[in-house]
Amino acid sequence: MPRRSLSVSLVLATAALLAGASLAAPPASSAPPTPVQVENAWIPQPPPGSEVAAAYFTLRNTGDAPIVLVGVSSPVASEAMLHRTLVMNGESMMRPVASLTVAPGRSITLEPGALHVMLDGLRKPLQVGESVALVLHLASGEAIHVSARVRPLGSE
Ligand SMILES: [Cu+2]
Numbered sequence: 001m002p003r004r005s006l007s008v009s010l011v012l013a014t015a016a017l018l019a020g021a022s023l024a025a026p027p028a029s030s031a032p033p034t035p036v037q038v039e040n041a042w043i044p045q046p047p048p049g050s051e052v053a054a055a056y057f058t059l060r061n062t063g064d065a066p067i068v069l070v071g072v073s074s075p076v077a078s079e080a081m082l083h084r085t086l087v088m089n090g091e092s093m094m095r096p097v098a099s100l101t102v103a104p105g106r107s108i109t110l111e112p113g114a115l116h117v118m119l120d121g122l123r124k125p126l127q128v129g130e131s132v133a134l135v136l137h138l139a140s141g142e143a144i145h146v147s148a149r150v151r152p153l154g155s156e
Contacts, residue, residue, distance in 0.1 A: 035063030036102075038136065041148035043119075044112070045128050053077070053126060055117040055134060055148050059100070060107040068139035069100040076132050078121030085113050094118070099139065126150045 041057035055074075061067045072080040082097040097115065102108050110116050117134065126132060128150050136144040 035061065036067050036144055037062055038144060038146045041134065041146045043126060043132055043148045043150045045126055045150050045153045046122065047153065048125070051120065051122050053119045053122060055119060056110045056112065057146065057148065058107050058109045059102050061102040061104055064104045066104065067102045069136055070139050071137040072117045073135045073137065074119055074133060076123055076126065077119035078123065081118045081120065083118045084115050128152050
């Protein structure tokens with residue numbers, strides 16, 4: 001019966017895949033992914049003609065080891081950096097941040113006037129409602145893919 005032979009070959013193919021996977025998989029790949037949650041990722045729409053934008057989100061560590069964010073990238077910008085806004089002598093200025101560490105069970109929120117991702121060299125205008133891809137690079141070597149929603153300027 002054609003039906004039976006199909007299911008037999010599927011079983012064989014699955015068994016072969018499983019055998020191959022268990023032989024090829026190093027022990028590290030069976031470890032669970034980094035317990036990091038990214039919530040409420042958003043970008044205020046930059047003014048027309050602007051080549052920079054800021055991105056914000058909350059990074060939550062649900063695991064039992066620290067999470068260290070060491071960089072960000074995005075296909076919409078030629079460069080993405082971690083920044084902190086400071087007020088010194090009444091003047092607002094931004095400083096690069098080398099890394100952000102989130103302790104187990106804690107979270108860090110990037111928000112206007114404080115920590116943010118600076119997207120520089122925007123390759124195209126960002127439309128309200130658009131989802132912008134961000135990749136968060138962890139010290140562990142993992143990459144966390146995030147979708148940030150563009151909101152109207154002044155909605156923060
Ligand atoms: Cu900045």
